Amino acid sequence: MKTSIKFLDLELKNPIIAASGTFGFGEEYAEYYDIEKLGGISYKGLTLEPRDGNEGIRVWETPAGMMNSVGLENPGVDAFASEIWPRIQDRNLISVVNVGGSTLETYLEAIRRLEGCDYDILELNISCPNVKAGGMAFGTEAKSAELITKAVRANTRKRLMVKLSPNVGNIGEIAKACESGGADAISLINTVQAMAIDTKSRHIVFNNTYAGLSGPAIRPIALRMVHQTAKATKLPIVGMGGITNADEVIQFLMAGASAVQIGTAFFTNPDQIFQIPAELERWMEREGVKALEEIIGIV
Amino acid sequence: MKTSIKFLDLELKNPIIAASGTFGFGEEYAEYYDIEKLGGISYKGLTLEPRDGNEGIRVWETPAGMMNSVGLENPGVDAFASEIWPRIQDRNLISVVNVGGSTLETYLEAIRRLEGCDYDILELNISCPNVKAGGMAFGTEAKSAELITKAVRANTRKRLMVKLSPNVGNIGEIAKACESGGADAISLINTVQAMAIDTKSRHIVFNNTYAGLSGPAIRPIALRMVHQTAKATKLPIVGMGGITNADEVIQFLMAGASAVQIGTAFFTNPDQIFQIPAELERWMEREGVKALEEIIGIV
Amino acid sequence: MGVEGSEGRVLSIREVGEEIVHLIVSTETTPKPGQFYMLRAWQEAPLLGRPISVFDYNEGKVEFVFKVVGKGTEILAQLKVNDEIQLQGPYGNGFPAIEGKILLVGGGLGNAPLHATAKNLKAQGQAVDLRLGFAEQIFLEEEFVQAATDTQFVVGGLVTDGLDMTKYDAVFTCGPHPMMEAVVKMARDAGIPSYVSIEKRMACGVGACLVCTCKTKSGNKKTCKDGPVFEGEEVFYEDKHQIS
Amino acid sequence: MGVEGSEGRVLSIREVGEEIVHLIVSTETTPKPGQFYMLRAWQEAPLLGRPISVFDYNEGKVEFVFKVVGKGTEILAQLKVNDEIQLQGPYGNGFPAIEGKILLVGGGLGNAPLHATAKNLKAQGQAVDLRLGFAEQIFLEEEFVQAATDTQFVVGGLVTDGLDMTKYDAVFTCGPHPMMEAVVKMARDAGIPSYVSIEKRMACGVGACLVCTCKTKSGNKKTCKDGPVFEGEEVFYEDKHQIS
C-alpha cells in the first residue's frame, strides 16, 4: 500500500497539498507540525510587486465556511526568490508557486523573475476574487483564460497549472480553453465570491465589498466542478474546496482529481489534516486499493 | 411600525414568502401552522405536463446545506388550475405561481393554461438545475434569458418575475437581459449546482449526477448575487438562499431585495420561520425604522 | 422558541444494546402507533431533523428506540436527563385498523414501531403475534413480550423462516426492505393483506418538499405523509423489487 | 485525535460575573503571560477556534477568563467539568521583559492577560501596579489584588483618569482600542515605552493566513504571531487613530 501518486512527471508521496494562501510559505506550521507528512505545499500567492493587501476586516465566519479578503498580501516575487526560496527549497515536498497579477505584463514579469528558483509547479492564479491583481477577470472568460495561459506558457519552462475560479457559468469551457492555451494541469476551485452585511452598523463587512468563501460549505460545489472539469479535459486536476478528511479526499479523487489541496481545514483542525495521509493508507488497506490511481475518476 | 412592504403594485403584509418547492401548495404546513402569518407563498414549480420527478435518492445533507434532486415532480398546470387553485385561492397571502419548462413552447403553453387563475405573480423558473424542464439552460445565457422573458411577457398579463440561476458568471448581465425582455421583477437565487459521491458504494449519490444545493451554506453567495443584481437593474428583487432568521432577512433587504423567500429553513426549524414577521417588527421598533422601505439597498 | 408541543425534555435515556438507545421524552402531543417524529437536539449542524418512530406512548411521555448510525443519532445518544429536545410531529399515518388476528414481523430497528402497534392492538382486545428478528442481540425483550399475545424472537437467522401466515387476517411489517418484500410475498401467497412501513430520507416530514417520494403501483406517494405505512402490494409489486 | 498537548480537560468552570466565565483546563503545554490559545469545544460549527488569552498558569493547569459574546463563547461557557476541549497554542509573543517598575492598565476582558503578566513580574521581584477598569462589576477581585504590588480598580469611569505615568519605567495595556490609544499617548507624554495587546479576528493563529494583519508604523504585522503585543508607538502613531 502506498499513498503516493503520479502527477505529471512528478511523484507526490501523497495527494495532500496545502492550499495557497492558507499555509504561508510553510514556516509557521513547521514550528508545530511535521509538514513533510504532506505531499506538497502551494505557497502564498505572489505578485510582481510586494502588496500590503486589503484594509479593514479580512475574515468573517459563515455557516460551515469563512470569507476572506486578504487581498494577496505578499512580499513580492523578488523577496521570495532572494530570501524565502533559499530557506525553504530543500524540503521533501512538492513545491507549488502560486502567482497572481493585474495585467498580462505583470504576470509575465513575475513569472520570469521566479524562473531561477528550482520549484516544481507554477500555479497560475487567474481566480482570486479579492483584488484586481488576482486576475479573476482572466479566469471568468474562456478567451482571456486561453490568452493568458498561452502567454505564460511561452514564458516559462515550469510545469504550468492554471487555477480556476468557480465564479463562472461553464467551468469545463474555461478548463478546455486553458488546455488549448498549453496548460499542463488544472487546479480548482478558488474561493466563491460572496458577501456579508453587518446589520448593526448597516455596512458591508468588507472594505472590498465582496470576499472569497471557502471551507466545507463550498465542498459540494467544488466536487461538482472538479467532475465537470475532468469530463471536459484530459489534463490532470488538483481538486480543492472544503476538504477536511480522508473520505472527502477520496471523493475528489473519484470525481477525477489526481491530487487535492486543503486550506481552510488547517484553521479548524490542523491535527486532523496531518493525519490524512495515514488515514488514506488505512482506507486503501481496508478496501484493497493498491494504488490511488485506481480510483481517480471512477464515478 | 408595520412590516408590510410594497412590491410592484402589491402590498405584502410582510416580506417573507415561502420558497417554491419547499412549501408545496401550502396545505401541508397549514395543518400545523398559521401560514397566513407569512407574506406570501411561491407554490411548487409547475410544468405543462404532470411529472413524476427524478428516480433514486432525492436529498443529501451537506455542511450547513442540503442537496435536492426532486426533479420538478408536480401535478401539471391543468390539475393545478382545476383542482388545486380553487382550494387555495382565498388565502390572505400573495400567491406566486412558479413555472418551469423544457422548451419555449412548453413554457408558453403552461403559462397560457394558468392565465385563468387569479394569482398575483408569475415566477418564471429558468434556473432549476435538476431537470431539462427546469430551464436552467435558458437562465445561464443572457440572450436566451431575454428571449424567453420576451416571449412570456407577450403571453401573459400577470406580473412577471424571473427566477435566476446562480450558476452563471455574471448575474447582473442576466438580470439586465430579463429587464430588457420585459420582466417586472427578479427573484434569486435558485439552488447551486453541486455533487455528492458515496465512497462506500463508489457511486455518485444522485441518479441525475448533479443536484441543487440550498440552505445556510449558500447564503453568502446569494447575498452577493442579490447585491450585484440590485446594482445592475432597477427591477424589484426577491432575494433568497439560506435565510433562517430576521437578521438575515434584513441583510437581504439591505443588499437590495424588496422581499425574500425562505425554503430550506422550513425543514430545519419551521417554528422559527413563522416568528420572523414578529421579530422583524421588534427590530423595527428597536431601531426606529418606520417602514422597511427605508433599509432596502442602503449598503 | 417552538410552537406549542414541539419542545420536549429527556425524562430517561439508556443504552439497551450495542449502540441502541432507549429514549423517553416529555411531550404535549399524542402520537398514534406507527407514526414518527422529526427529532432535533442541536442548533445548526446537522441541518435536518431525524425521523424516528414511536416505540411507545403513555400520557405525556413518548418513547423512542434508535440505533447510532451517524451524526444525528450520535448527538441524540449523548443527551442527558432534562436536556431539551425538539419533536416535530407526530407525522405519518401509522398502521391501519383491521379486525381479526394480526401478525407483526419486524427486523432490527424496524421492531420499534411494531411495539407501539402491538401494544395498541392488544389493548383493543385483538390477538396480535410479534415475530422479531435481531442481528445479534435482543433489546427490550420484556417490553416486546408484554406488548403482544405471543412474541417470538429470531436472532441471527431469517425472521420469515417457517412463518405460517394462513392463521392471520393481516400482516404488518417493518424492517430491511428485502425482509419486507419477502413478507409481502408470503402474505400474497397466503391470501392476506400486508402493510409495510417504509424508510426514506426526509427533509420536511410533512409532505411539502417531495424528497421522500415512494414509487407505488398507483403513482408517487409521500413517505412522510401518505406513509410511512403502505399496502405491501402497492410498494413491492411484480417487477418492482428494489425501492431506493 | 490531536497532536500531543492540544487536548485538554475542563478542571473547573464557573461564572465570576455577568456572562463572565472563569475556566481552568488541564494542559501539557507551558504558556507565557500575554500569549493566547485558540480554543475549540465543538465539532463542526462554528468553523474557527476562538482566541482567548492566558489568565493564569500553574503546573499543568491553564486558566482563562472570557465573556460570552457570541456562539463560540456560549458553547465554551456551557462546558462541564471533565469535558474535552482543544487548545491550539500557546500562540503569540506576550509582553516583553523590561527592568524596573511596570504599570499595567486594563479594561474589561483586557484585564485577563494582565493578570498573568503581573503575577509573573511580581514573582520575578519587579514592582508592578495594576489599574483595571470594569464597566459595571469587578470580577476575580482577590486574584487581581494578589497578582500585583498595588492593584486599583475603576468601575464605570475612565481607568486612565488621574494616572501618573512618570513613576514607571514602562506601561503595558490591554483593553478597548480607544483606551489603549489614550494610554499610549500618556506614555509618550511621560516619556516611557508602552506596549499594547491587540485584538483582531483570527483564523490560523500561527501566522500563515494573514487575516489578522495589523498595520504598524513599520509595515504589516501578524497580530497572532508578531503580536498580540506590539510597541504602542508602532500601532497608535500620529494619524493612525483607528485600527479596524
Ligand SMILES: Cc1cc2nc3c(=O)[nH]c(=O)nc-3n(C[C@H](O)[C@H](O)[C@H](O)COP(=O)(O)OP(=O)(O)OC[C@H]3O[C@@H](n4cnc5c(N)ncnc54)[C@H](O)[C@@H]3O)c2cc1C
Ligand atoms: C419514518 C422513519 C422512521 C424511522 N424510525 C426509526 C427508529 O425508530 N429507530 C431507528 O433507529 N431508526 C429509525 N429510522 C431511521 C433513522 O431516521 C436514521 O437512522 C437516522 O436518520 C440516521 O441519522 P444519522 O444522522 O445518525 O445518520 P447519517 O447517515 O449521518 O444521516 C444523514 C442523513 O441521511 C438520513 N438517513 C440516514 N439513514 C436513514 C434511514 N435509514 N432512513 C431515513 N433517513 C436516513 C438522515 O436522516 C440524514 O438526513 C426511521 C426512518 C424513517 C424514515
Ligand SMILES: Cc1cc2nc3c(=O)[nH]c(=O)nc-3n(C[C@H](O)[C@H](O)[C@H](O)COP(=O)(O)OP(=O)(O)OC[C@H]3O[C@@H](n4cnc5c(N)ncnc54)[C@H](O)[C@@H]3O)c2cc1C
Ligand atoms: C489575542 C486575543 C486574545 C483574546 N483574549 C480574550 C480573553 O482573554 N477573554 C475574552 O473574553 N475575550 C478575548 N478575546 C476576544 C475573543 O476572542 C472573542 O470575544 C471571541 O472570539 C468571540 O467569539 P464568539 O463566537 O463568542 O463571538 P462571535 O461574534 O460569534 O464570533 C464571530 C467571529 O468573530 C471573531 N471575533 C469576535 N469578536 C472578536 C474579538 N473581540 N477579537 C477577535 N476575534 C473576534 C470570533 O473569533 C469568530 O471568528 C481575545 C481576542 C484575541 C484576538
Ligand SMILES: Cc1cc2nc3c(=O)[nH]c(=O)nc-3n(C[C@H](O)[C@H](O)[C@H](O)COP(=O)(O)O)c2cc1C
Ligand atoms: C485566507 C485565505 C487566503 C487565500 N489566498 C490565496 C492565494 O493567495 N492564492 C490562491 O490561489 N488562492 C488563495 N486562497 C484560496 C485557497 O487556496 C483555496 O482555493 C480555497 O480556500 C478553497 O479551499 P479550502 O476550502 O480548502 O480553503 C486563499 C484562501 C484563504 C482561506
Ligand SMILES: Cc1cc2nc3c(=O)[nH]c(=O)nc-3n(C[C@H](O)[C@H](O)[C@H](O)COP(=O)(O)O)c2cc1C
Ligand atoms: C426540495 C426543494 C425543492 C425545490 N423546488 C423548486 C421548484 O420547484 N422551483 C423553483 O423555482 N425552485 C425550487 N427550489 C429552490 C428554492 O425555491 C430556493 O430557490 C432555494 O432552495 C434557495 O433557498 P433556501 O436556501 O432558502 O432553500 C427547491 C428547493 C428545494 C430545497
Ligand code: FES
Ligand atoms: S419529507 Fe418532505 S415530502 Fe416527505
Ligand code: FES
Ligand atoms: S490568524 Fe492567520 S496569520 Fe494571524
